[in-house]
Amino acid sequence: xxxxTGSPGVQVDVALVHYPVNxxxxxxxxxxxxNLDLHDIARAGKTYGVGTYWxxxxxxxxxxxxGQIVGHWTHGYGAGVNPDRCSALSIITVCASxxxxxxxxTEKFGExxxxxxxxxxxxxxxxxxAKIRERIWYGGPVLLLFGTAWGLGPEILATVDxxxxxxxxxxxxxxxxxxxxxxxxxxxxxxVRDSVES
Numbered sequence: 001x002x003x004x005t006g007s008p009g010v011q012v013d014v015a016l017v018h019y020p021v022n023x024x025x026x027x028x029x030x031x032x033x034x035n036l037d038l039h040d041i042a043r044a045g046k047t048y049g050v051g052t053y054w055x056x057x058x059x060x061x062x063x064x065x066x067g068q069i070v071g072h073w074t075h076g077y078g079a080g081v082n083p084d085r086c087s088a089l090s091i092i093t094v095c096a097s098x099x100x101x102x103x104x105x106t107e108k109f110g111e112x113x114x115x116x117x118x119x120x121x122x123x124x125x126x127x128x129x130a131k132i133r134e135r136i137w138y139g140g141p142v143l144l145l146f147g148t149a150w151g152l153g154p155e156i157l158a159t160v161d162x163x164x165x166x167x168x169x170x171x172x173x174x175x176x177x178x179x180x181x182x183x184x185x186x187x188x189x190x191x192v193r194d195s196v197e198s
Contacts, residue, residue: 010190011109011141014045014182015054015101018062020153028155031148033062038069038092039085040179041146046088048190052108054101055094066094098145098156105143113141117152117160118181120167120174127162129188136189144185146178 019030072078079086
């Protein structure tokens with residue numbers, strides 16, 4: 001298990017859930033691991049000081065695929081060719097379930113983290129970004145859950161401590177990739193704020 005805890009004073013992990021998630025009809029499914037999700041969320045995570053990027057899939061073939069991709073860039077030929085990519089993908093841990101990721105994060109942090117889900121709709125337990133940012137910068141551990149396909153399954157949403165506000169633009173279109181959403185949310189919570197004086 002990886003032991004990288006990210007930036008000093010910041011205790012944030014992210015998890016990308018492939019099961020249980022919803023399809024477009026609201027049915028529970030398992031989605032496929034993608035190369036782009038592994039690379040891009042790992043790169044964003046490394047940039048913003050994330051400790052561990054948990055890739056959650058119960059499917060053995062998908063676990064093996066993810067392991068091969070990560071291994072190529074962290075121990076194989078790719079590690080020597082692209083050290084930056086090696087550094088980014090080294091924060092990935094592949095696991096079989098949300099429970100396993102939560103247990104690993106709890107063990108690493110020494111306490112149960114505040115578990116926050118992301119969702120495209122406002123939920124009853126939605127929390128403000130400013131409050132979560134403040135908690136993070138005061139050292140409280142946080143685990144951010146991102147869903148693939150059409151979002152996290154209701155069985156996961158029912159167990160979390162809170163849900164982050166949905167990302168919304170100025171149009172009626174709202175269908176960001178999980179990679180884009182993860183980058184935006186990490187910047188809102190962990191990014192350095194402008195200090196330029198007018």
